[in-house]
Amino acid sequence: MIFFINSIMQANKSGIEFAQLKRIELFNDHNEDYRLVVRDWDPKLHPVTRAAGVPDSQLINMFEYFQNAMVVPEQPVHLAGLDFGVLNTHADQEANRFLVYNANNQLVARVNFTGDDQVVTSTELFDGFGNLYRVDYYDTRGFRTLEQWYTPDNKIGTEAWLDVNGVPVVEKFYRTDNTGELAPTVGGSPTAMTVRYTCSTRLRN
Numbered sequence: 001m002i003f004f005i006n007s008i009m010q011a012n013k014s015g016i017e018f019a020q021l022k023r024i025e026l027f028n029d030h031n032e033d034y035r036l037v038v039r040d041w042d043p044k045l046h047p048v049t050r051a052a053g054v055p056d057s058q059l060i061n062m063f064e065y066f067q068n069a070m071v072v073p074e075q076p077v078h079l080a081g082l083d084f085g086v087l088n089t090h091a092d093q094e095a096n097r098f099l100v101y102n103a104n105n106q107l108v109a110r111v112n113f114t115g116d117d118q119v120v121t122s123t124e125l126f127d128g129f130g131n132l133y134r135v136d137y138y139d140t141r142g143f144r145t146l147e148q149w150y151t152p153d154n155k156i157g158t159e160a161w162l163d164v165n166g167v168p169v170v171e172k173f174y175r176t177d178n179t180g181e182l183a184p185t186v187g188g189s190p191t192a193m194t195v196r197y198t199c200s201t202r203l204r205n
Contacts, residue, residue, distance in 0.1 A: 001061075002027065005037045011048050016041040028053070028154050035060050041146065041161065043121070043139045066170050067145065069161045075142035084125070106130070127194050155182050 004020045013021070020036070027034045036054050038045060041063040049059050056071045064070045079091060079098055088103040091111070098111040110124040127132045132150050138144040143164045151157040160168040174182040 002032070002137070003033045004034060005039070007039045007044060009036070009045060009052065009054075011039055011051075013052075021054075021116050024054060024058075033152065034058060036053055036172060038062070038118055042143050043137050053122055063145075063161055063170065069139070069141075069143065069164050069170075072143065072164055074143050076117070077138050077142050079113070081118065081125065082109075082111065082120065090199055140183070150181075 004022060004024065006017060009017060023033060023178075024036065026032075035049045035058055036049065037060045038049075039062050042048075042061070046056060046059070047059055047149055050056070056110040060070060084100060086108050088104050089100050089108055091098040091100045093099075096113060098113070099107060100109040102108050107126050107127070107130060109126065111120055112122045113120050119140070120138050121140075122138060125130055125136070126134050129154070133155060134150065134185060135148045136144050137148075144166060147160050147162065147168075148156050149158040149160075155174070157174050159172040161170040163169050173185050175185040177183040
């Protein structure tokens, strides 16, 4: 098995990415198996790699590996499919997002979307005092892929990457460092290893 490794795969390709894709074309022409390995989390990765000629079956994203989400059904999320846990909500559209209110016209969420079909890309959730407490990001294939929990002073305190069933499998925690700034931590102290894996999976051929 040959692996092509990169940190990202952008819509606007770099020279390295163009070279990788040319080599992948050669492998396809000669029926040689390969995997494109992408390190960074990217909820919009699959439309880009598919457009570049790399099917989902030949792609390994390191976050999706632990999320068990390398190949999943395509089910884009729309506003009607969201549950905010609040009764009698209504929504107003503002540019590329919906503002969702409860029966008392208190802001419950901002729902960001893209495209004419208004596919949800993220939701910003607010508590009863109007404070942002969580932002959820959605993979283009239609599942909640990352949730960011905010501190009272409006900074990210915890990030959790989810599997397709909404179960956290990779977590990243932030704590105040000796300069007073929030920094990624494991075991209470800053470290280069900022992600704690909470699942055990194995890659199968």
